[in-house]
Every structure is written in structure tokens, then in C-alpha cells.
Amino acid sequence: xxxxxxxxxxxxxxxxxxxxxxxxxxxxxxxxxxxxxxQTVLEISDELKSIAFDIARKIENSKFDWVVxxxxxxxENTYACIYNYSTGMLFYKNKVCDFNEAFTxxxxxxxxxxxxxxxxxxxxHYHIYVGRSLIPVMVNLNKLxxxxxxxxxxxxxxxxxxxxFISKKILKPIKVAMDKQEQFIQNVSxxxxxxxxxxxxxxxxxxxxxxxxxxxxxxTVEKNINYMKSMISDMLFSAKIGTGKKEKINVNNLIxxxxxxxxxxxxxxxIKVNLIEKSQLTLNINNEDLRKLLSNLLENAIKYNFxxxxxxxxxxxxxxxxxxxxxxxxxxxxxxxxxxxxRGDSARSTKGTGLGLAIxxxxxxxxxxxxxxxxxKEYNEFIIKV
Numbered sequence: 034x035x036x037x038x039x040x041x042x043x044x045x046x047x048x049x050x051x052x053x054x055x056x057x058x059x060x061x062x063x064x065x066x067x068x069x070x071x072q073t074v075l076e077i078s079d080e081l082k083s084i085a086f087d088i089a090r091k092i093e094n095s096k097f098d099w100v101v102x103x104x105x106x107x108x109e110n111t112y113a114c115i116y117n118y119s120t121g122m123l124f125y126k127n128k129v130c131d132f133n134e135a136f137t138x139x140x141x142x143x144x145x146x147x148x149x150x151x152x153x154x155x156x157x158h159y160h161i162y163v164g165r166s167l168i169p170v171m172v173n174l175n176k177l178x179x180x181x182x183x184x185x186x187x188x189x190x191x192x193x194x195x196x197x198f199i200s201k202k203i204l205k206p207i208k209v210a211m212d213k214q215e216q217f218i219q220n221v222s223x224x225x226x227x228x229x230x231x232x233x234x235x236x237x238x239x240x241x242x243x244x245x246x247x248x249x250x251x252x253t254v255e256k257n258i259n260y261m262k263s264m265i266s267d268m269l270f271s272a273k274i275g276t277g278k279k280e281k282i283n284v285n286n287l288i289x290x291x292x293x294x295x296x297x298x299x300x301x302x303x304i305k306v307n308l309i310e311k312s313q314l315t316l317n318i319n320n321e322d323l324r325k326l327l328s329n330l331l332e333n334a335i336k337y338n339f340x341x342x343x344x345x346x347x348x349x350x351x352x353x354x355x356x357x358x359x360x361x362x363x364x365x366x367x368x369x370x371x372x373x374x375x376r377g378d379s380a381r382s383t384k385g386t387g388l389g390l391a392i393x394x395x396x397x398x399x400x401x402x403x404x405x406x407x408x409x410k411e412y413n414e415f416i417i418k419v
Contacts, residue, residue, distance in 0.1 A: 039208055043200045050196035055189045062181035070174055074146070077165055078139055080108070081148040085163045088113060089152045092159055102126050110169060116160040130162045144168050225264070228257035267388040270325060274392070275399040277319035284314040284323070285348055291328050298335050304342050311349035316419060318400050326396045329389040330355050330415050337413075345412075352402075352418040362408050370406065 084107065091101045092115065102124045105113060114130035116123055123129075132142070136149045147164035235250040242250075292299070292306060299306060316323060334344050334357035342358035362370060371394035393415075397404040403418040 039204065042204055042207075043197065046200040046203060047193065047197045050200070051189060051193045054192040054196075055185065058185045058188055062185050066174070066178055066181055069177060073170055073174070077146060077167075077170070078148065081111070081139075081146070081163045081165060084111070084113065085148050085150050085161050088115065088161050088163070089150065089159075092152065092161075093154055108165075111163065111165045113164075114162045116162075117157055118160070119157040128164070130164070132162070135160050141167075144171075225261060228260050231257050264388065267392060271388065271392050271395060274322055274395050275319070277321055279317050279319055281315050281317050282320055282323055284316055284327075284353065285310055287320075287324065288327060288331075288346060288348065288353075291324070291331055294328075295331055295335055299344075302335065302338060302340050302342065304335060304338055304344055307343065307345045309345065309347040311347065314348050314350060314353070314419070316400075322396050322400070326393050326417075327353075329393050333357075333389060334359075334413075343412075350419075352416060354414060354416050356412045356414045358412050361410075362406065362413050364408070367406055367408070371404075 084105075088101060088105060091104060095101050101115065102113070105126060107113060107127060112126060112128035112130070114123065114125040114128075116130075116135070130147075132147075135151075137151055138149065140147050140149065142164070144167050145164045146167055147162055149160060149162045152159050152161065232254050235254050239247045239250050288308070292308070331344075334355055338344065338357050338359035343356075344358075345354075345356040347354040347356075371390050394404060396402075397417065405416040405418065407414040407416065
């Protein structure tokens with residue numbers, strides 16, 4: 034993935050996360066504000082209603098109307114008025130109620146909320162009004178609105194920064210995969226370009242010789258064609274790992290079969306092979322995948338071994354160990370040895386595709402096997418843990 038594409042993807046993820054977060058936070062803030070406002074108004078309404086009923090009760094129990102107002106205790110910013118329409122008298126406390134018409138229930142008048150009710154005593158009609166200014170409440174609500182607004186902006190800003198950094202982690206596996214794919218294409222192009230150039234050169238030489246004394250040229254062409262066929266075969270196999278049917282396979286028997294198949298190469302280098310079977314090992318795995326995993330490890334153990342060297346294979350219930358003498362893998366190469374097309378110094382003189390151990394690693398990962406490489410002054414050891 035190119036840097037500009039990666040940056041665009043990070044920016045898109047950041048914007049999407051921030052936008053969604055802002056919408057959620059705004060909705061949450063709006064909900065908090067709405068319910069707080071409704072709860073505040075409800076509490077005021079209940080209190081005004083309670084005061085009005087208390088006044089009504091006192092009127093019913095009092096002989097003199099004017100005495101009632103002196104006995105009422107009103108909260109801050111609250112006022113009360115009593116109209117006696119029979120006598121045309123008005124009693125009030127804290128504020129005169131100058132209403133154009135009589136009403137019952139709740140009503141918002143300018144910046145006040147007022148509760149009105151009507152009672153009858155001795156055939157006289159009384160209207161009771163209890164009101165409270167909403168200005169202090171609105172001041173508090175405006176403060177809450179600003180706090181919620183600033184909080185949404187602040188948290189959204191933090192989420193914006195956080196999402197920008199987290200988007201890097203989200204995209205990291207994709208970026209790594211794309212970088213590997215790009216590197217893979219470059220390596221394939223480079224590795225195929227070389228044999229194609231050699232084949233082209235040898236064909237040109239063969240034409241110049243009028244196809245006489247061309248045995249060496251044909252051998253070179255054949256060798257490079259086989260190399261390309263081997264590389265393509267490995268790439269195709271790598272693409273279909275894990276697609277085959279699983280079955281229970283006896284690892285001990287399969288290793289013996291592979292040693293028999295590799296016996297000409299083993300005899301050619303006079304390599305001593307020691308197979309130690311501590312127990313029988315059975316795996317539920319695709320036969321072709323397991324065969325490729327083990328054959329690649331054994332082929333490496335033979336290919337990079339010395340004349341008169343040794344290979345020691347140990348099988349137990351926990352897994353397989355393959356030790357071999359020969360060209361030792363350097364400490365700095367351990368992390369790279371399973372990468373595609375990587376060839377260590379010991380492998381540069383050998384015509385290999387550079388995909389063998391990468392395929393081994395891919396198969397192990399797919400089936401949940403753990404692969405480990407140990408090196409000493411005497412041998413390399415590949416361990417497959419089940």
C-alpha cells in the first residue's frame with residue numbers, strides 16, 4: 034500500500050469514527066439536557082401544586098382570608114395570590130398577580146410558570162394562583178447547555194486524536210499484507226527476470242552457432258526452465274494451503290516414506306540418518322500439506338548438509354525435531370528465514386526458489402502448529418510442536 038493511500042485510509046477512518054462519536058455524544062448530551070429540563074419543570078410544577086393545595090386547605094379552615102397569607106411560607110422566587118370574586122378582594126404575597134383572565138392548571142406567563150386552582154367556601158368562589166420565576170432555572174439550563182456543548186467538543190477532539198492513532202493500528206495488518214504483496218511481486222519479477230534473460234541469451238547463442246555444439250546452452254536453458262517451473266509450482270501450492278480434505282495421518286510412516294524418496298540424495302552425500310521414534314504421532318491434517326511441510330524441511334537438511342554429515346529426526350507425542358549438520362543459519366537470519374524469497378548466505382550458491390521455508394511456515398500457521406528454529410555450533414534444528 035502506497036503511503037498516500039495509507040494516509041487517505043487513515044483519514045477516512047478517523048473522520049468516520051469522529052463523526053459517529055460526535056453524533057452519539059451530541060445525542061447523549063441532548064438527551065441529558067432534555068430530561069434534566071423536564072425533571073426540573075416537573076419538580077417545580079409539583080411544588081407549586083402542593084403549595085396551592087396547602088393554601089386552599091388553610092382558606093377552608095380559616096375564618097379570616099387575610100390571615101391565610103401571613104401563615105404561608107413560600108420558597109425563593111415564588112409568589113402566591115388569592116382572589117375572592119364575591120367580595121372583590123385580592124390577597125397576595127411577594128408579587129401581585131395581574132392576569133387578564135382566570136384559569137386553572139398550569140400556564141406559562143412571560144418568564145413565570147403559574148398553577149391556578151378554584152375552590153368554593155360558604156358559597157364564595159376563590160381563585161388561588163402560585164407562581165415562580167423561571168429565570169434562575171433558565172440560567173442553570175443555559176449553563177448546563179454550554180457545559181454539555183463544550184464537553185462534546187472536547188471529547189470529540191480527544192476522540193479525533195485517538196482515532197487517528199488507533200487507525201494506524203487498525204490498518205497496520207493491511208499495510209503489512211500490502212507491503213508483503215508488493216515485495217512478493219517485486220521478488221517474483223526479479224527472480225523470473227534472471228532465468229528469462231539467461232534463456233534468451235542462450236537462445237541467441239544457439240542461433241549464432243547455427244544450433245551446433247549447443248549441448249551446454251540447452252542444459253542451461255533446461256535448468257532455468259525447471260527453476261521457473263519449480264517457482265510457479267511453489268507459488269500455486271502456497272495459494273491452496275488448507276483447501277484440501279483433512280485426514281488422520283501417521284507422521285512416523287510419512288517420514289519413513291520421504292526418507293526413502295530422498296535416499297538417492299542422502300547416499301550421494303553419504304549422510305548418516307538417525308530416526309528416533311519415542312512414540313507414534315498422528316495429525317488430523319491434509320496429506321499433501323503435511324507431505325510438503327516435512328519434505329521441504331528434509332530437503333533443506335540434505336541440500337545444505339556437508340559430505341558425510343548427519344540428520345537426526347526425533348518423533349514424540351509433542352511434535353517433530355529435525356537436526357542437521359552443514360551450513361549453519363546465522364542468528365541475524367533467524368527472523369527472516371521464513372520470509373518468502375529470502376535466501377541466507379549459505380543458500381545463495383544453491384538454485385532454490387526461496388519459498389520452501391515460507392511454505393513450511395504458512396502450513397504450520399494454518400493448522401495451528403508451532404515452528405521453532407534452534408542453532409548451535411554443530412547443527413540446525415527445526416522443531417514442529419503440535
